[in-house]
Every structure is written in structure tokens, then in C-alpha cells.
Amino acid sequence: MSGHVAVLGAGSWGTAFAKILADAGREVAIWARRPPVAEAIRLRGRNPEYLPDLRLPHRVTATGDAVEAISGAEVVVLAVPSQTLRGNLAEWASHLEPDATLVSLMKGIELGTTKRMSEVIVETAKVAADRVVVVSGPNLAPEIAAGQPAATVVACTDIGRATLVQRAVTTPYFRPYTNDDVIGCELGGAVKNVIALAYGIATAMGFGDNTRAMLITRGLAETARLGVALGADPLTFAGLAGMGDLVGTCSSPLSRNRTFGEHLGRGETLEQAQVATRQTAEGVKSCLAIRDLARAHRVEMPITEQVERVCHEGVDPRLAVRALMSRTTKPE
Template identity: 90%
Template sequence: MSGHVAVLGAGSWGTAFAKILADAGRDVTVWARRQQVAEVLRAQRRNPEYLPDLVLPQRVTATGDAAEAISGAELVVLAVPSQTLRGNLAEWAGHLHPDATLVSLMKGIELGTTKRMSEVIVETAGVAADRVVVVSGPNLAPEIAAEQPAATVVACTDVDRATLVQNAVTTPYFRPYTNDDVIGCELGGAVKNVIALAYGIATAMGFGHNTRAMLVTRGLAETARLGVALGADPLTFAGLAGMGDLVASCSSPSARNRTFGEHLGRGATLEEARVATRQTAEGVKSALAIRDLARAHGVEMPITEQVELVCHEGVDPRRAVQALMSRTTKPE
């Protein structure tokens, strides 16, 4: 293999991750779905739509041809919206090197199948699970692009492969930790999007720090309940991929899911919120899949249930709050 890295997806996190890889000494080819985005990235080293202030390193180039990006790549980083992964990867799988490591940046649960992203990758690409590495944690792309200190978790069932990716993304501003709990890291990343929607809704409704602290802590509790039911290590949820990611997504005004939730909390419809934010937040679709996953395993996830009702069944956020607060009291 040539040793270069392919990043498939030119959104904010894919673009920032390409910078990390280049700063760590790798040659990177970014695939952009739209040819004009690839041309601007290649010619100007900028992605004006997502990270307008970032000038990418010389080691980064771009293409609109996924096969060209993947060819010979040692690491293939997947950074597309969660619900588009299966369709995209089915087209790309034939170009993968037999021992390429597939790195998932996606934080979602697939609708219909309720599969985690690593499960979708294994199934669609026909690769062994120990070839899939999950990156999760408090990874707000604009801050990382600005080289503000950040940490993340690199999770894989194969510790050597996790270490390989760890070494490929270590920079003075980006500190990766390895972990073998893929299930916990993926669930932490997916469910935090749903809790951040709830946090945004509550913020827009004028609720203060007590309410927000309740959502963070009880949101983490329901994430951990589901994780344990699926075989995750409960300690994972106290770390970067659990509490760390949840706090960042809830507390940052620039976080996509929180911002989307704020629009819903001000009375916007799902479509109005999508237009206002110019994109659909991952948590909106994942709320349905996570609710179904929880029900299938007999796990109570009351915040997730109410977010799903607000997003997809038109329930007024005020009624959702009442429903949460009127649940039967129980031990913590």
C-alpha cells in the first residue's frame, strides 16, 4: 500500500480530520460528493461551506472520484451522514485494499436495522470486525480546526489496529486514547446527539442550569443502561466517548444537535428547523432507531422517547417536559 489515507466525506468533521492526519504526517485524499467542492478544496485548500477559516495543509488533496481516493489507501476514513453509509459503502467496497483499516467518524444508529455504524461497515464491506476502528469523543470540528487542545477515543477490538490509528492522528493539539469497547463508544456518540436535541429544546424554552444538568446526567444514565444491555463496559460512559462527548454537544452553542433542538424549542417544525440550520441533525433520525433498539432490549429511555415524539409525532415540547416530570418516582 502507498501509505496514504482516504477521507470519504467533506463535511466539517471529515475536513478537520483530514487536517489532523496531514499534521500527523500523512498524505490525505478527501472525497467530496460534489465535484465543485472537491475542486475548491484542491485549488484553494479551503472548505468555505463548513470551515471557512481553515487553510488545509499541503499534504491534503481532494477528488470527486471515490475510487481514486480509496485506491491503495492504508486507512479509509468514513465521514458521511450515518443514514447514507450503507448505500455509499456498497459502491466503494470493491475498491478497498484487502487489509485496509476502516475508520468510522459517524455517530448514529441506522434506521430500520438499528445497527451501529461499525456493524453496517462489517456487513456492507464484507470485512472482519477487527478491521473497523471507531473514533468518538468531544470532537467539535471548528475548535479542532483552530488547533484548540482536544482528546478523543480510538476504539477497536484489535488493540494493535487501534494503536496504528492512534499513531496516525496524534498531533500537539489532538490526543487520542485507545479503547477496546467499540459498542460503548459508538452508543455514547449516537445517543448524545439525541440528548443534545433535548438540551437545545430546554434551553430555548428558558429552563436554567438545574434542568440542563438533569438532562445531561439522566441522559447519560439512559445511554449507559442501553450500553450495558448491549454488552458495553459501563465505565466507557464516564469517559471521553460518554460524558465528554455529551457535555461538548450539549454545552456548545455551535453544536449541530443542540442548535437544531433550540429551533424546535422555539416552536419550529422539523422542516423549519432543517431550513434554519441548513442541515438535518444526526440525532433527529437516530432518535427513532435508538428508541426501537431500546424497546427491543427492554431498556427504558424516557428522554429519547420524548425527543422522538417531539421530532416525529408533533408533540409540543411543553407536553414532553410534563411527561418526563410526571413519571413514577424511583431510586436513582
């Protein structure tokens, strides 16, 4: 790989991912939508708002001009919120290099269309599906920024392209595995955010490890049910992008989704929880889209249904628990 890598989005994960790429030997240009953030990265090698303790490697630069970042980039990494991706990419698409590989870091499902992020990319950038690579796994950005050992999945229908990205992000602390199950990896990443909201709600309600293990296990069951209905390989859900990310996110106080759930579990409204938390908690919006996707495919997703009711219908979490626990009993 010769050209530089563009990372579009300078939040937690875009910034930490830029460090990985640079540590793997790539030249990286980050696009930050606010000029002061781009300036702090360019001049001081720091992103004070998102990862204040991280000193970025010298191979990372930043700009407030997305076209400048994209020009000449062989690999373009997309690290913006799932619900803004379509609009963002529509502005950038015509500036992409003809064979650029598009890497999606997002873990969400688009509201209204119920599309996965790779589908949004294919539609908006008008590229073939085999040019889109999904990176998903238990990758809490602050831990990665601190250089703690972690693994991930690099998924693409073109395994050659997945291998290219795998090489571009292999470092002594970051171990990527390739996979050709794009659907499974994306669903694992999107649904775990919703289950992490449920886990946070349960935690704040004072429930212990039995309840939390139930949520993780039955959460994984409903994720896999949806995945299989959409054509995913069930084994993907036993891997890093499935169980790995679900367990990592639910058990971590660093998770924005779990933290958001804790606010709801303490009885706060959606608006109060939004004020109290700043960064992107994808599950809050994606739970609506995932519920719609499940209904369209006649897949039962009881935990997702209840998270949606708590988030968007103002249902008391205690009633949501009662609804889940009074469902008809059935074989596992």
C-alpha cells in the first residue's frame, strides 16, 4: 500500500484508529469537522476533547477540509455517527480515488431505511460492495489509545481487500482477523449497543450478575436470530464481532451505551440522559431501526423491543423488566 490513509471523523474511535494506522506504518490524514480539533491534532498531536491522554504519532496529521484528506487516499476510513453517514458521504463521494477502499468503523443501523452502514456506503458512494471493509470487535477506544492488547474483525466480501486492511492495521497491540461475513459483523456491532443499553439499565436498577448474564446471553440469541434471517453466518456471533464485542461493551464502564443505559435505569428521561452524556451512543437511535428490521423479518427481539420502549416511549424500566420476565416460557 503506497498512498496515505484518510480517517473521516475525529471522535474517540477515529482518533484511536488513526493511531493504530500510524503505528502500523501508514501516513494518516484525519478530517475533523471543527477546525480547532484539526488544529490541536496537527500542531500538538492531541485531541483534547475525546482522548486527552493520547499523544498521536508524528505520521498523523489533520485538516478541517475533507476533500484535502481524501485526495490521493488509497484507503478512506469512515468514523462519523451512523445517522449522519449518508449526508456526510454524499458530500465526499465524488472526491474518492477510483479504487479507494472504504472502511466502515460505524456500529449502527440507519433510521428509516433500516440499512447497515456498508449498504449506506455502497448506495451513497456508488461503489461495489467488495470495496467496503467493516472493522468491528471489542475495541473500546480509550483502551486502544493506551496501547492495551486488543483484537478485531476486518470483514469484506473480497477477502483480498480484507487482508490488505488487516495488514494496514496490524500492530503489536492490535490483532485483526479477517472474515467474509459482513452482515454478521455489522449486526453484531449494531445490536450489542442496544443490549449494552439494557445492561446499563439493569445495572442502575441494582440487579446483579444473574440478570446481567441473562441479558448478555439472551441478547446474543436475539442478535443471532436476526443475523441468520438476514443471511449472516451464525458462527460470526460466537466470535469477536459478536460475543466478544457484546461482553466487552456490556462489562465496561467506558461504554457510552452502557453508561447511557445507567442514566435511564436511574429513572432519567431520554433528554436528561442525552444532556448528561456527550459522545455518540449509537444504540439509542439504532434500537428503533433494529426493531423495525426485526419486525420486517418476523424475528422476535424482546430485549430490543423493551429498550426501544424505555428510550422512545417513556416506559418505566420496571415495566420493561416485568414485560420481559412474563413472556411465555419456551425451550432455549
